[in-house]
Amino acid sequence: MMKAIRVYQYGGPEQLKLERIPIPQPSSDEVLIRVHTVGVLPYDWKYREGYFKDSRPAIFPYTPGTTFAGTVEKIGRNVHDYHIGQEVFGRSKYGTYAEFTVASREEIFPKPSTITFQEAAAIPGSAILAWLTLFRDGELREGEKVLIHGAAGGFGSIAVQLAKWKGAHVIGTSSGRNLDFLSLLGADNVIDYTSTSFENIVQDVDLVVDTVGGDTLERSWSVVKKGGKLLSLVEQPSADKIRMYGLKTVKPFTPYSPEETKIISQTISQLIADRKLRIVISKLVSLETVQEAHRISQQGHGRGRIILKVYDDD
Ligand SMILES: NC(=O)c1ccc[n+]([C@@H]2O[C@H](COP(=O)([O-])OP(=O)(O)OC[C@H]3O[C@@H](n4cnc5c(N)ncnc54)[C@H](OP(=O)(O)O)[C@@H]3O)[C@@H](O)[C@H]2O)c1
The missing domain is CATH 3.40.50.720 (NAD(P)-binding Rossmann-like Domain)
Structure with missing residues (x-):
């Protein structure tokens, strides 16, 4: 069993309930991750409040969170490019406010040992998007x-x-x-x-x-x-x-390929390791205090990223 946050209905931060649920199991193309850190994104509270209930309705109960940094705990039989114990970061569609999550192999990237889990958690949700917005679309x-x-x-x-x-x-x-x-x-x-x-x-x-x-x-x-x-x-x-105004048209945000994301994530990791990019952490919270993170995020005045620290090793 593992600790995980679950949401049973749309509503305020009080809907984030800490529970014990079974550890998920990866399919043959997936990896089980021990979650160390999670980037808490405004998307997480917007989703919890029901902002996307028409376009992306929730299936209750769900575990919030889309980003993670952690270690590989178990590997599906078709996954050959990662090993148990490897440090990685990425995204998961199964929810990441939990001690473990599952991610497909296209959604995970190796974390260099030169950056911390707290820094790595800000790469998949914020840094990659900033890169694509500025340099690909912009x-x-x-x-x-x-x-x-x-x-x-x-x-x-x-x-x-x-x-x-x-x-x-x-x-x-x-x-x-x-x-x-x-x-x-x-x-x-x-x-x-x-x-x-x-x-x-x-x-x-x-x-x-x-x-x-x-x-x-x-x-x-x-x-x-x-x-x-x-x-x-x-x-x-x-x-x-x-x-x-005679501006250039930009296509509505287009999804990015795993290959493109891998190259960008490597470049961003290197910039962080070289201290050319600083990941500013505004607050560290735990699974027990994650309601507070949503209350703060919802005010819309963040300075840097709020990080949920699930596993204590940084
Ligand atoms: N991954 C992502 O980061 C991501 C992805 C897609 C969409 N978005 C969307 O982008 C928005 C910002 O995300 P975030 O993560 O950066 O949020 P955030 O950490 O809460 O930061 C919001 C920032 O907006 C500033 N702000 C508020 N009102 C302003 C105004 N009128 N003019 C200029 N600055 C203003 C605040 O600065 P002050 O405190 O100084 O007012 C604060 O630093 C959210 O709506 C989010 O859903 C973010």
């Missing part, structure tokens, strides 16, 4: 100007550093309490959204990456130069506005 190049909204958050704090590493000019928005933090991460210009309208001082950016949506997204159109791009993680930007 086509950001050295010397270009990027505006990142929500730059201090779990996603934004990584996006700022990756854009800077690429040699871009990085402008980040956050509240006043996070401005120094953004500068430390490498942002060239920082804007306090509570006191300054970014659209009055920013212009001709090559790329906007929006993690806020609503009014922030609407006010962003005018700051992008003709032929530039506007990407949002929270809303699909209007096709009419893309045409009206």
Whole structure:
């Protein structure tokens, strides 16, 4: 048996119940993982609240969490590229707020010993997506100007550093309490959204990456130069506005192949190991205190990523 969080109905953080349930068993193409750490994503509380009940309805009871870093505990008979005890990170569709989870072999990647389990847990949910948003979909190049909204958050704090590493000019928005933090991460210009309208001082950016949506997204159109791009993680930007402002069209987020993800995850691991990318951890929680993590995440003012620590060894 193992400890796991289970959710029996949509609702608030109190729906996260700690229980003992049987350890799952991997099929022939899957691997059983001992979970060490989990990246707690805003998606987790949104799913629990029922935001996706029409598009991706939950089958109750379910275990929340999609990302993990851990060790291989057991291997299906068709899996030859991993061994028991190997350190890995990845994603699982079975839920990761648990002592063990199961993942298919395409969803796991080797974790180098030069990065911690806490750092590795932020790669599958946030760092890979930041990479794909900036460099694949956003086509950001050295010397270009990027505006990142929500730059201090779990996603934004990584996006700022990756854009800077690429040699871009990085402008980040956050509240006043996070401005120094953004500068430390490498942002060239920082804007306090509570006191300054970014659209009055920013212009001709090559790329906007929006993690806020609503009014922030609407006010962003005018700051992008003709032929530039506007990407949002929270809303699909209007096709009419893309045409009206002469921006480049970006296909709605396309899934990425295991091969592509493997290369990106290796590059990101190396950047972390070389201390060129810092994974900022805002809070560590346990299975016993994970309700608190959801309460904090739900406020939408994260600084770095909340990590659920399931197995104590880092
Ligand atoms: N894997 C991912 O990270 C991922 C994937 C897909 C979608 N998303 C979506 O992207 C959003 C952000 O995710 P996250 O993990 O980065 O969340 P987070 O860690 O909670 O960070 C949110 C950030 O937004 C900032 N913020 C709030 N209002 C703002 C505004 N009006 N202008 C500029 N910044 C503002 C906050 O800064 P202050 O505290 O300074 O206000 C905070 O740092 C969520 O809606 C999430 O669902 C994330």
